[in-house]
Amino acid sequence: MRWAAEAGKRRAPKPALPMPLCMRYMRLGDIPAVVAIDRLSFEPAWNYASYRFELIESQVSHMVVLERQAAPRESARTSWLEKLRGRLNGASASCAVGDILGYGCIWRIADEAHISTIATHPSRRGNGYGEILLAGMVGKALQLGAGYIVLEVRVSNQVAQNLYSKYGFSRYGRRRRYYTNNNEDAWDMRLRLDGVARRRFAQLSERMQARYELADDFSSARHPRRVRMPRDHLAVG
Numbered sequence: 299m300r301w302a303a304e305a306g307k308r309r310a311p312k313p314a315l316p317m318p319l320c321m322r323y324m325r326l327g328d329i330p331a332v333v334a335i336d337r338l339s340f341e342p343a344w345n346y347a348s349y350r351f352e353l354i355e356s357q358v359s360h361m362v363v364l365e366r367q368a369a370p371r372e373s374a375r376t377s378w379l380e381k382l383r384g385r386l387n388g389a390s391a392s393c394a395v396g397d398i399l400g401y402g403c404i405w406r407i408a409d410e411a412h413i414s415t416i417a418t419h420p421s422r423r424g425n426g427y428g429e430i431l432l433a434g435m436v437g438k439a440l441q442l443g444a445g446y447i448v449l450e451v452r453v454s455n456q457v458a459q460n461l462y463s464k465y466g467f468s469r470y471g472r473r474r475r476y477y478t479n480n481n482e483d484a485w486d487m488r489l490r491l492d493g494v495a496r497r498r499f500a501q502l503s504e505r506m507q508a509r510y511e512l513a514d515d516f517s518s519a520r521h522p523r524r525v526r527m528p529r530d531h532l533a534v535g
């Protein structure tokens with residue numbers, strides 16, 4: 299995985315009340331917000347073209363964003379005109395348009411699911427959002443039938459390692475000088491998706507659902523790559 303410029307330092311209290319959140323497949327319109335978080339999180343940062351490639355060229359990539367809802371989710375009382383307006387603004391089946399809190403990317407290659415990146419906005423860290431994103435990607439790996447999940451993490455990035463350990467990832471090997479900007483080693487961490495991992499995942503997900511009002515349009519949704527995008531969404535921004 300990528301080099302994190304600065305991992306979360308202080309822990310903010312978890313929110314006491316559920317807030318409406320939506321986890322969904324990333325879209326082209328999300329790229330500027332995602333690049334902004336990326337620049338604050340990684341060195342070197344991925345640029346617009348890298349994300350555009352992941353979204354519309356890559357055959358293995360599944361990109362996720364976590365969004366705080368600006369508007370209440372659609373209820374049965376929402377009129378068909380309001381629903382249509384929401385769709386035209388980019389809302390998905392159960393999500394309105396909101397602020398991007400974080401994002402992640404998982405590649406499915408043969409039996410392996412590879413988490414290539416995950417980050418939350420520095421001002422939002424310590425609120426459980428990274429965990430929601432990781433859980434979403436574990437759920438996606440299960441949906442895709444992967445046998446295991448793998449990622450690389452800097453040996454000094456204790457925050458991320460804690461998060462992965464919570465979900466049962468363990469150290470599989472050490473990659474010497476993996477990060478070329480300062481020659482730091484990486485831990486290769488893996489999670490075999492066996493019965494134990496599935497049970498642990500189910501328990502953690504249940505606990506998370508109780509804490510947040512979360513609409514999950516990612517982990518068991520279909521990849522939207524075939525959806526045609528309007529031309530102006532492709533402009534480099």
Ligand SMILES: CC(C)(COP(=O)(O)OP(=O)(O)OC[C@H]1O[C@@H](n2cnc3c(N)ncnc32)[C@H](O)[C@@H]1OP(=O)(O)O)[C@@H](O)C(=O)NCCC(=O)NCCS
Pocket residue numbers: 299300301302303304305306307308309339340416417418419422423424425426427428429430450451452455456457458460461464
């Ligand atoms: C790693 C990252 C995604 C975690 O996101 P987050 O939203 O801050 O994490 P959460 O609030 O969901 O915390 C989930 C778990 O992470 C660990 N964690 C989070 N903040 C921590 C901290 N300050 N100290 C120690 N552990 C911490 C804990 O295990 C925590 O679970 P717990 O609350 O049950 O103890 C975030 O810090 C980040 O974007 N870092 C920069 C980019 C990066 O390093 N990405 C990973 C590259 S391998």
